[in-house]
Amino acid sequence: MNFAVIEDSRSQAEVLKALLKSEGHQVEVFSEGLACIEAMKTRSFDFFVVDWTLPDIGGDEVLKHIREKCGWDVPVVFCTARTEEESAADILRLGADDFIPKPIRYMEFMARVQSLLRRRKSARPGPLRIAGIEIDLEGRRVTLAGVEVDLTQREFDLAVVLLRNIGRVLPREELLSSVWVRDNEVDTRTVDTHASRLRKKLGLAGESGLMLTSVYGQGYRLDTVQQG
Numbered sequence: 001m002n003f004a005v006i007e008d009s010r011s012q013a014e015v016l017k018a019l020l021k022s023e024g025h026q027v028e029v030f031s032e033g034l035a036c037i038e039a040m041k042t043r044s045f046d047f048f049v050v051d052w053t054l055p056d057i058g059g060d061e062v063l064k065h066i067r068e069k070c071g072w073d074v075p076v077v078f079c080t081a082r083t084e085e086e087s088a089a090d091i092l093r094l095g096a097d098d099f100i101p102k103p104i105r106y107m108e109f110m111a112r113v114q115s116l117l118r119r120r121k122s123a124r125p126g127p128l129r130i131a132g133i134e135i136d137l138e139g140r141r142v143t144l145a146g147v148e149v150d151l152t153q154r155e156f157d158l159a160v161v162l163l164r165n166i167g168r169v170l171p172r173e174e175l176l177s178s179v180w181v182r183d184n185e186v187d188t189r190t191v192d193t194h195a196s197r198l199r200k201k202l203g204l205a206g207e208s209g210l211m212l213t214s215v216y217g218q219g220y221r222l223d224t225v226q227q228g
Helices: 010-022 033-039 059-070 085-093 106-122 153-163 172-180 188-201
Strands: 002-006 026-030 047-051 076-080 098-101 128-130 133-136 141-144 147-149 210-215 219-224
Touching: 002 010, 002 033, 010 026, 010 106, 026 033, 033 059, 047 059, 047 106, 059 076, 076 106, 085 098, 098 106, 128 153, 133 153, 153 172, 153 188, 153 219, 172 188, 172 219, 188 210, 188 219
Parallel strands: 002 026, 002 047, 047 076, 076 098
Antiparallel strands: 128 133, 133 141, 141 147, 210 219
């Protein structure tokens, strides 16, 4: 597994790196959040260990970028000196999988990491196949009639939500909260734009065996259709 450790304490980071490498993992250490975000543009990571308090940006901002880039299947563990119940709840509510209070108890740290890895392995999803579309959830690839389709991160996430809710009207607000999570700068017009792109790219006007319909005043519904 390829780990990213975002921790500004060099001594702390080196201990975590040594522990993870002793289990056979690859580890890259970042002392600032922005450095990790930049690295994510060209490198992929299977697991993130994040310090809540970083010298440049907050751990919550790092988490937001991780979820946008890597989705929700990649484990994220926070290490933090903020141990009060409200802070712990905030960390988990924002999308972290677990948190470990500082000072870190290293045996507990490794046990929690191993637990998340076992959970991820057992929950690894198979491909999602509906009509002429197949989605590789882990590899984040989409094929239409066997041909790979190039989708953006948001288009992919929107396609997954729609395909998991065949026949159900999905309000635009629900799609916004599911796909764009905490991005307050987008509105329902963004949903319309991405839905239009998906309709063209994935043949959702019936060509693929699926029809994406705009339901006036509500949202979108994806239905299966018979091809002539």
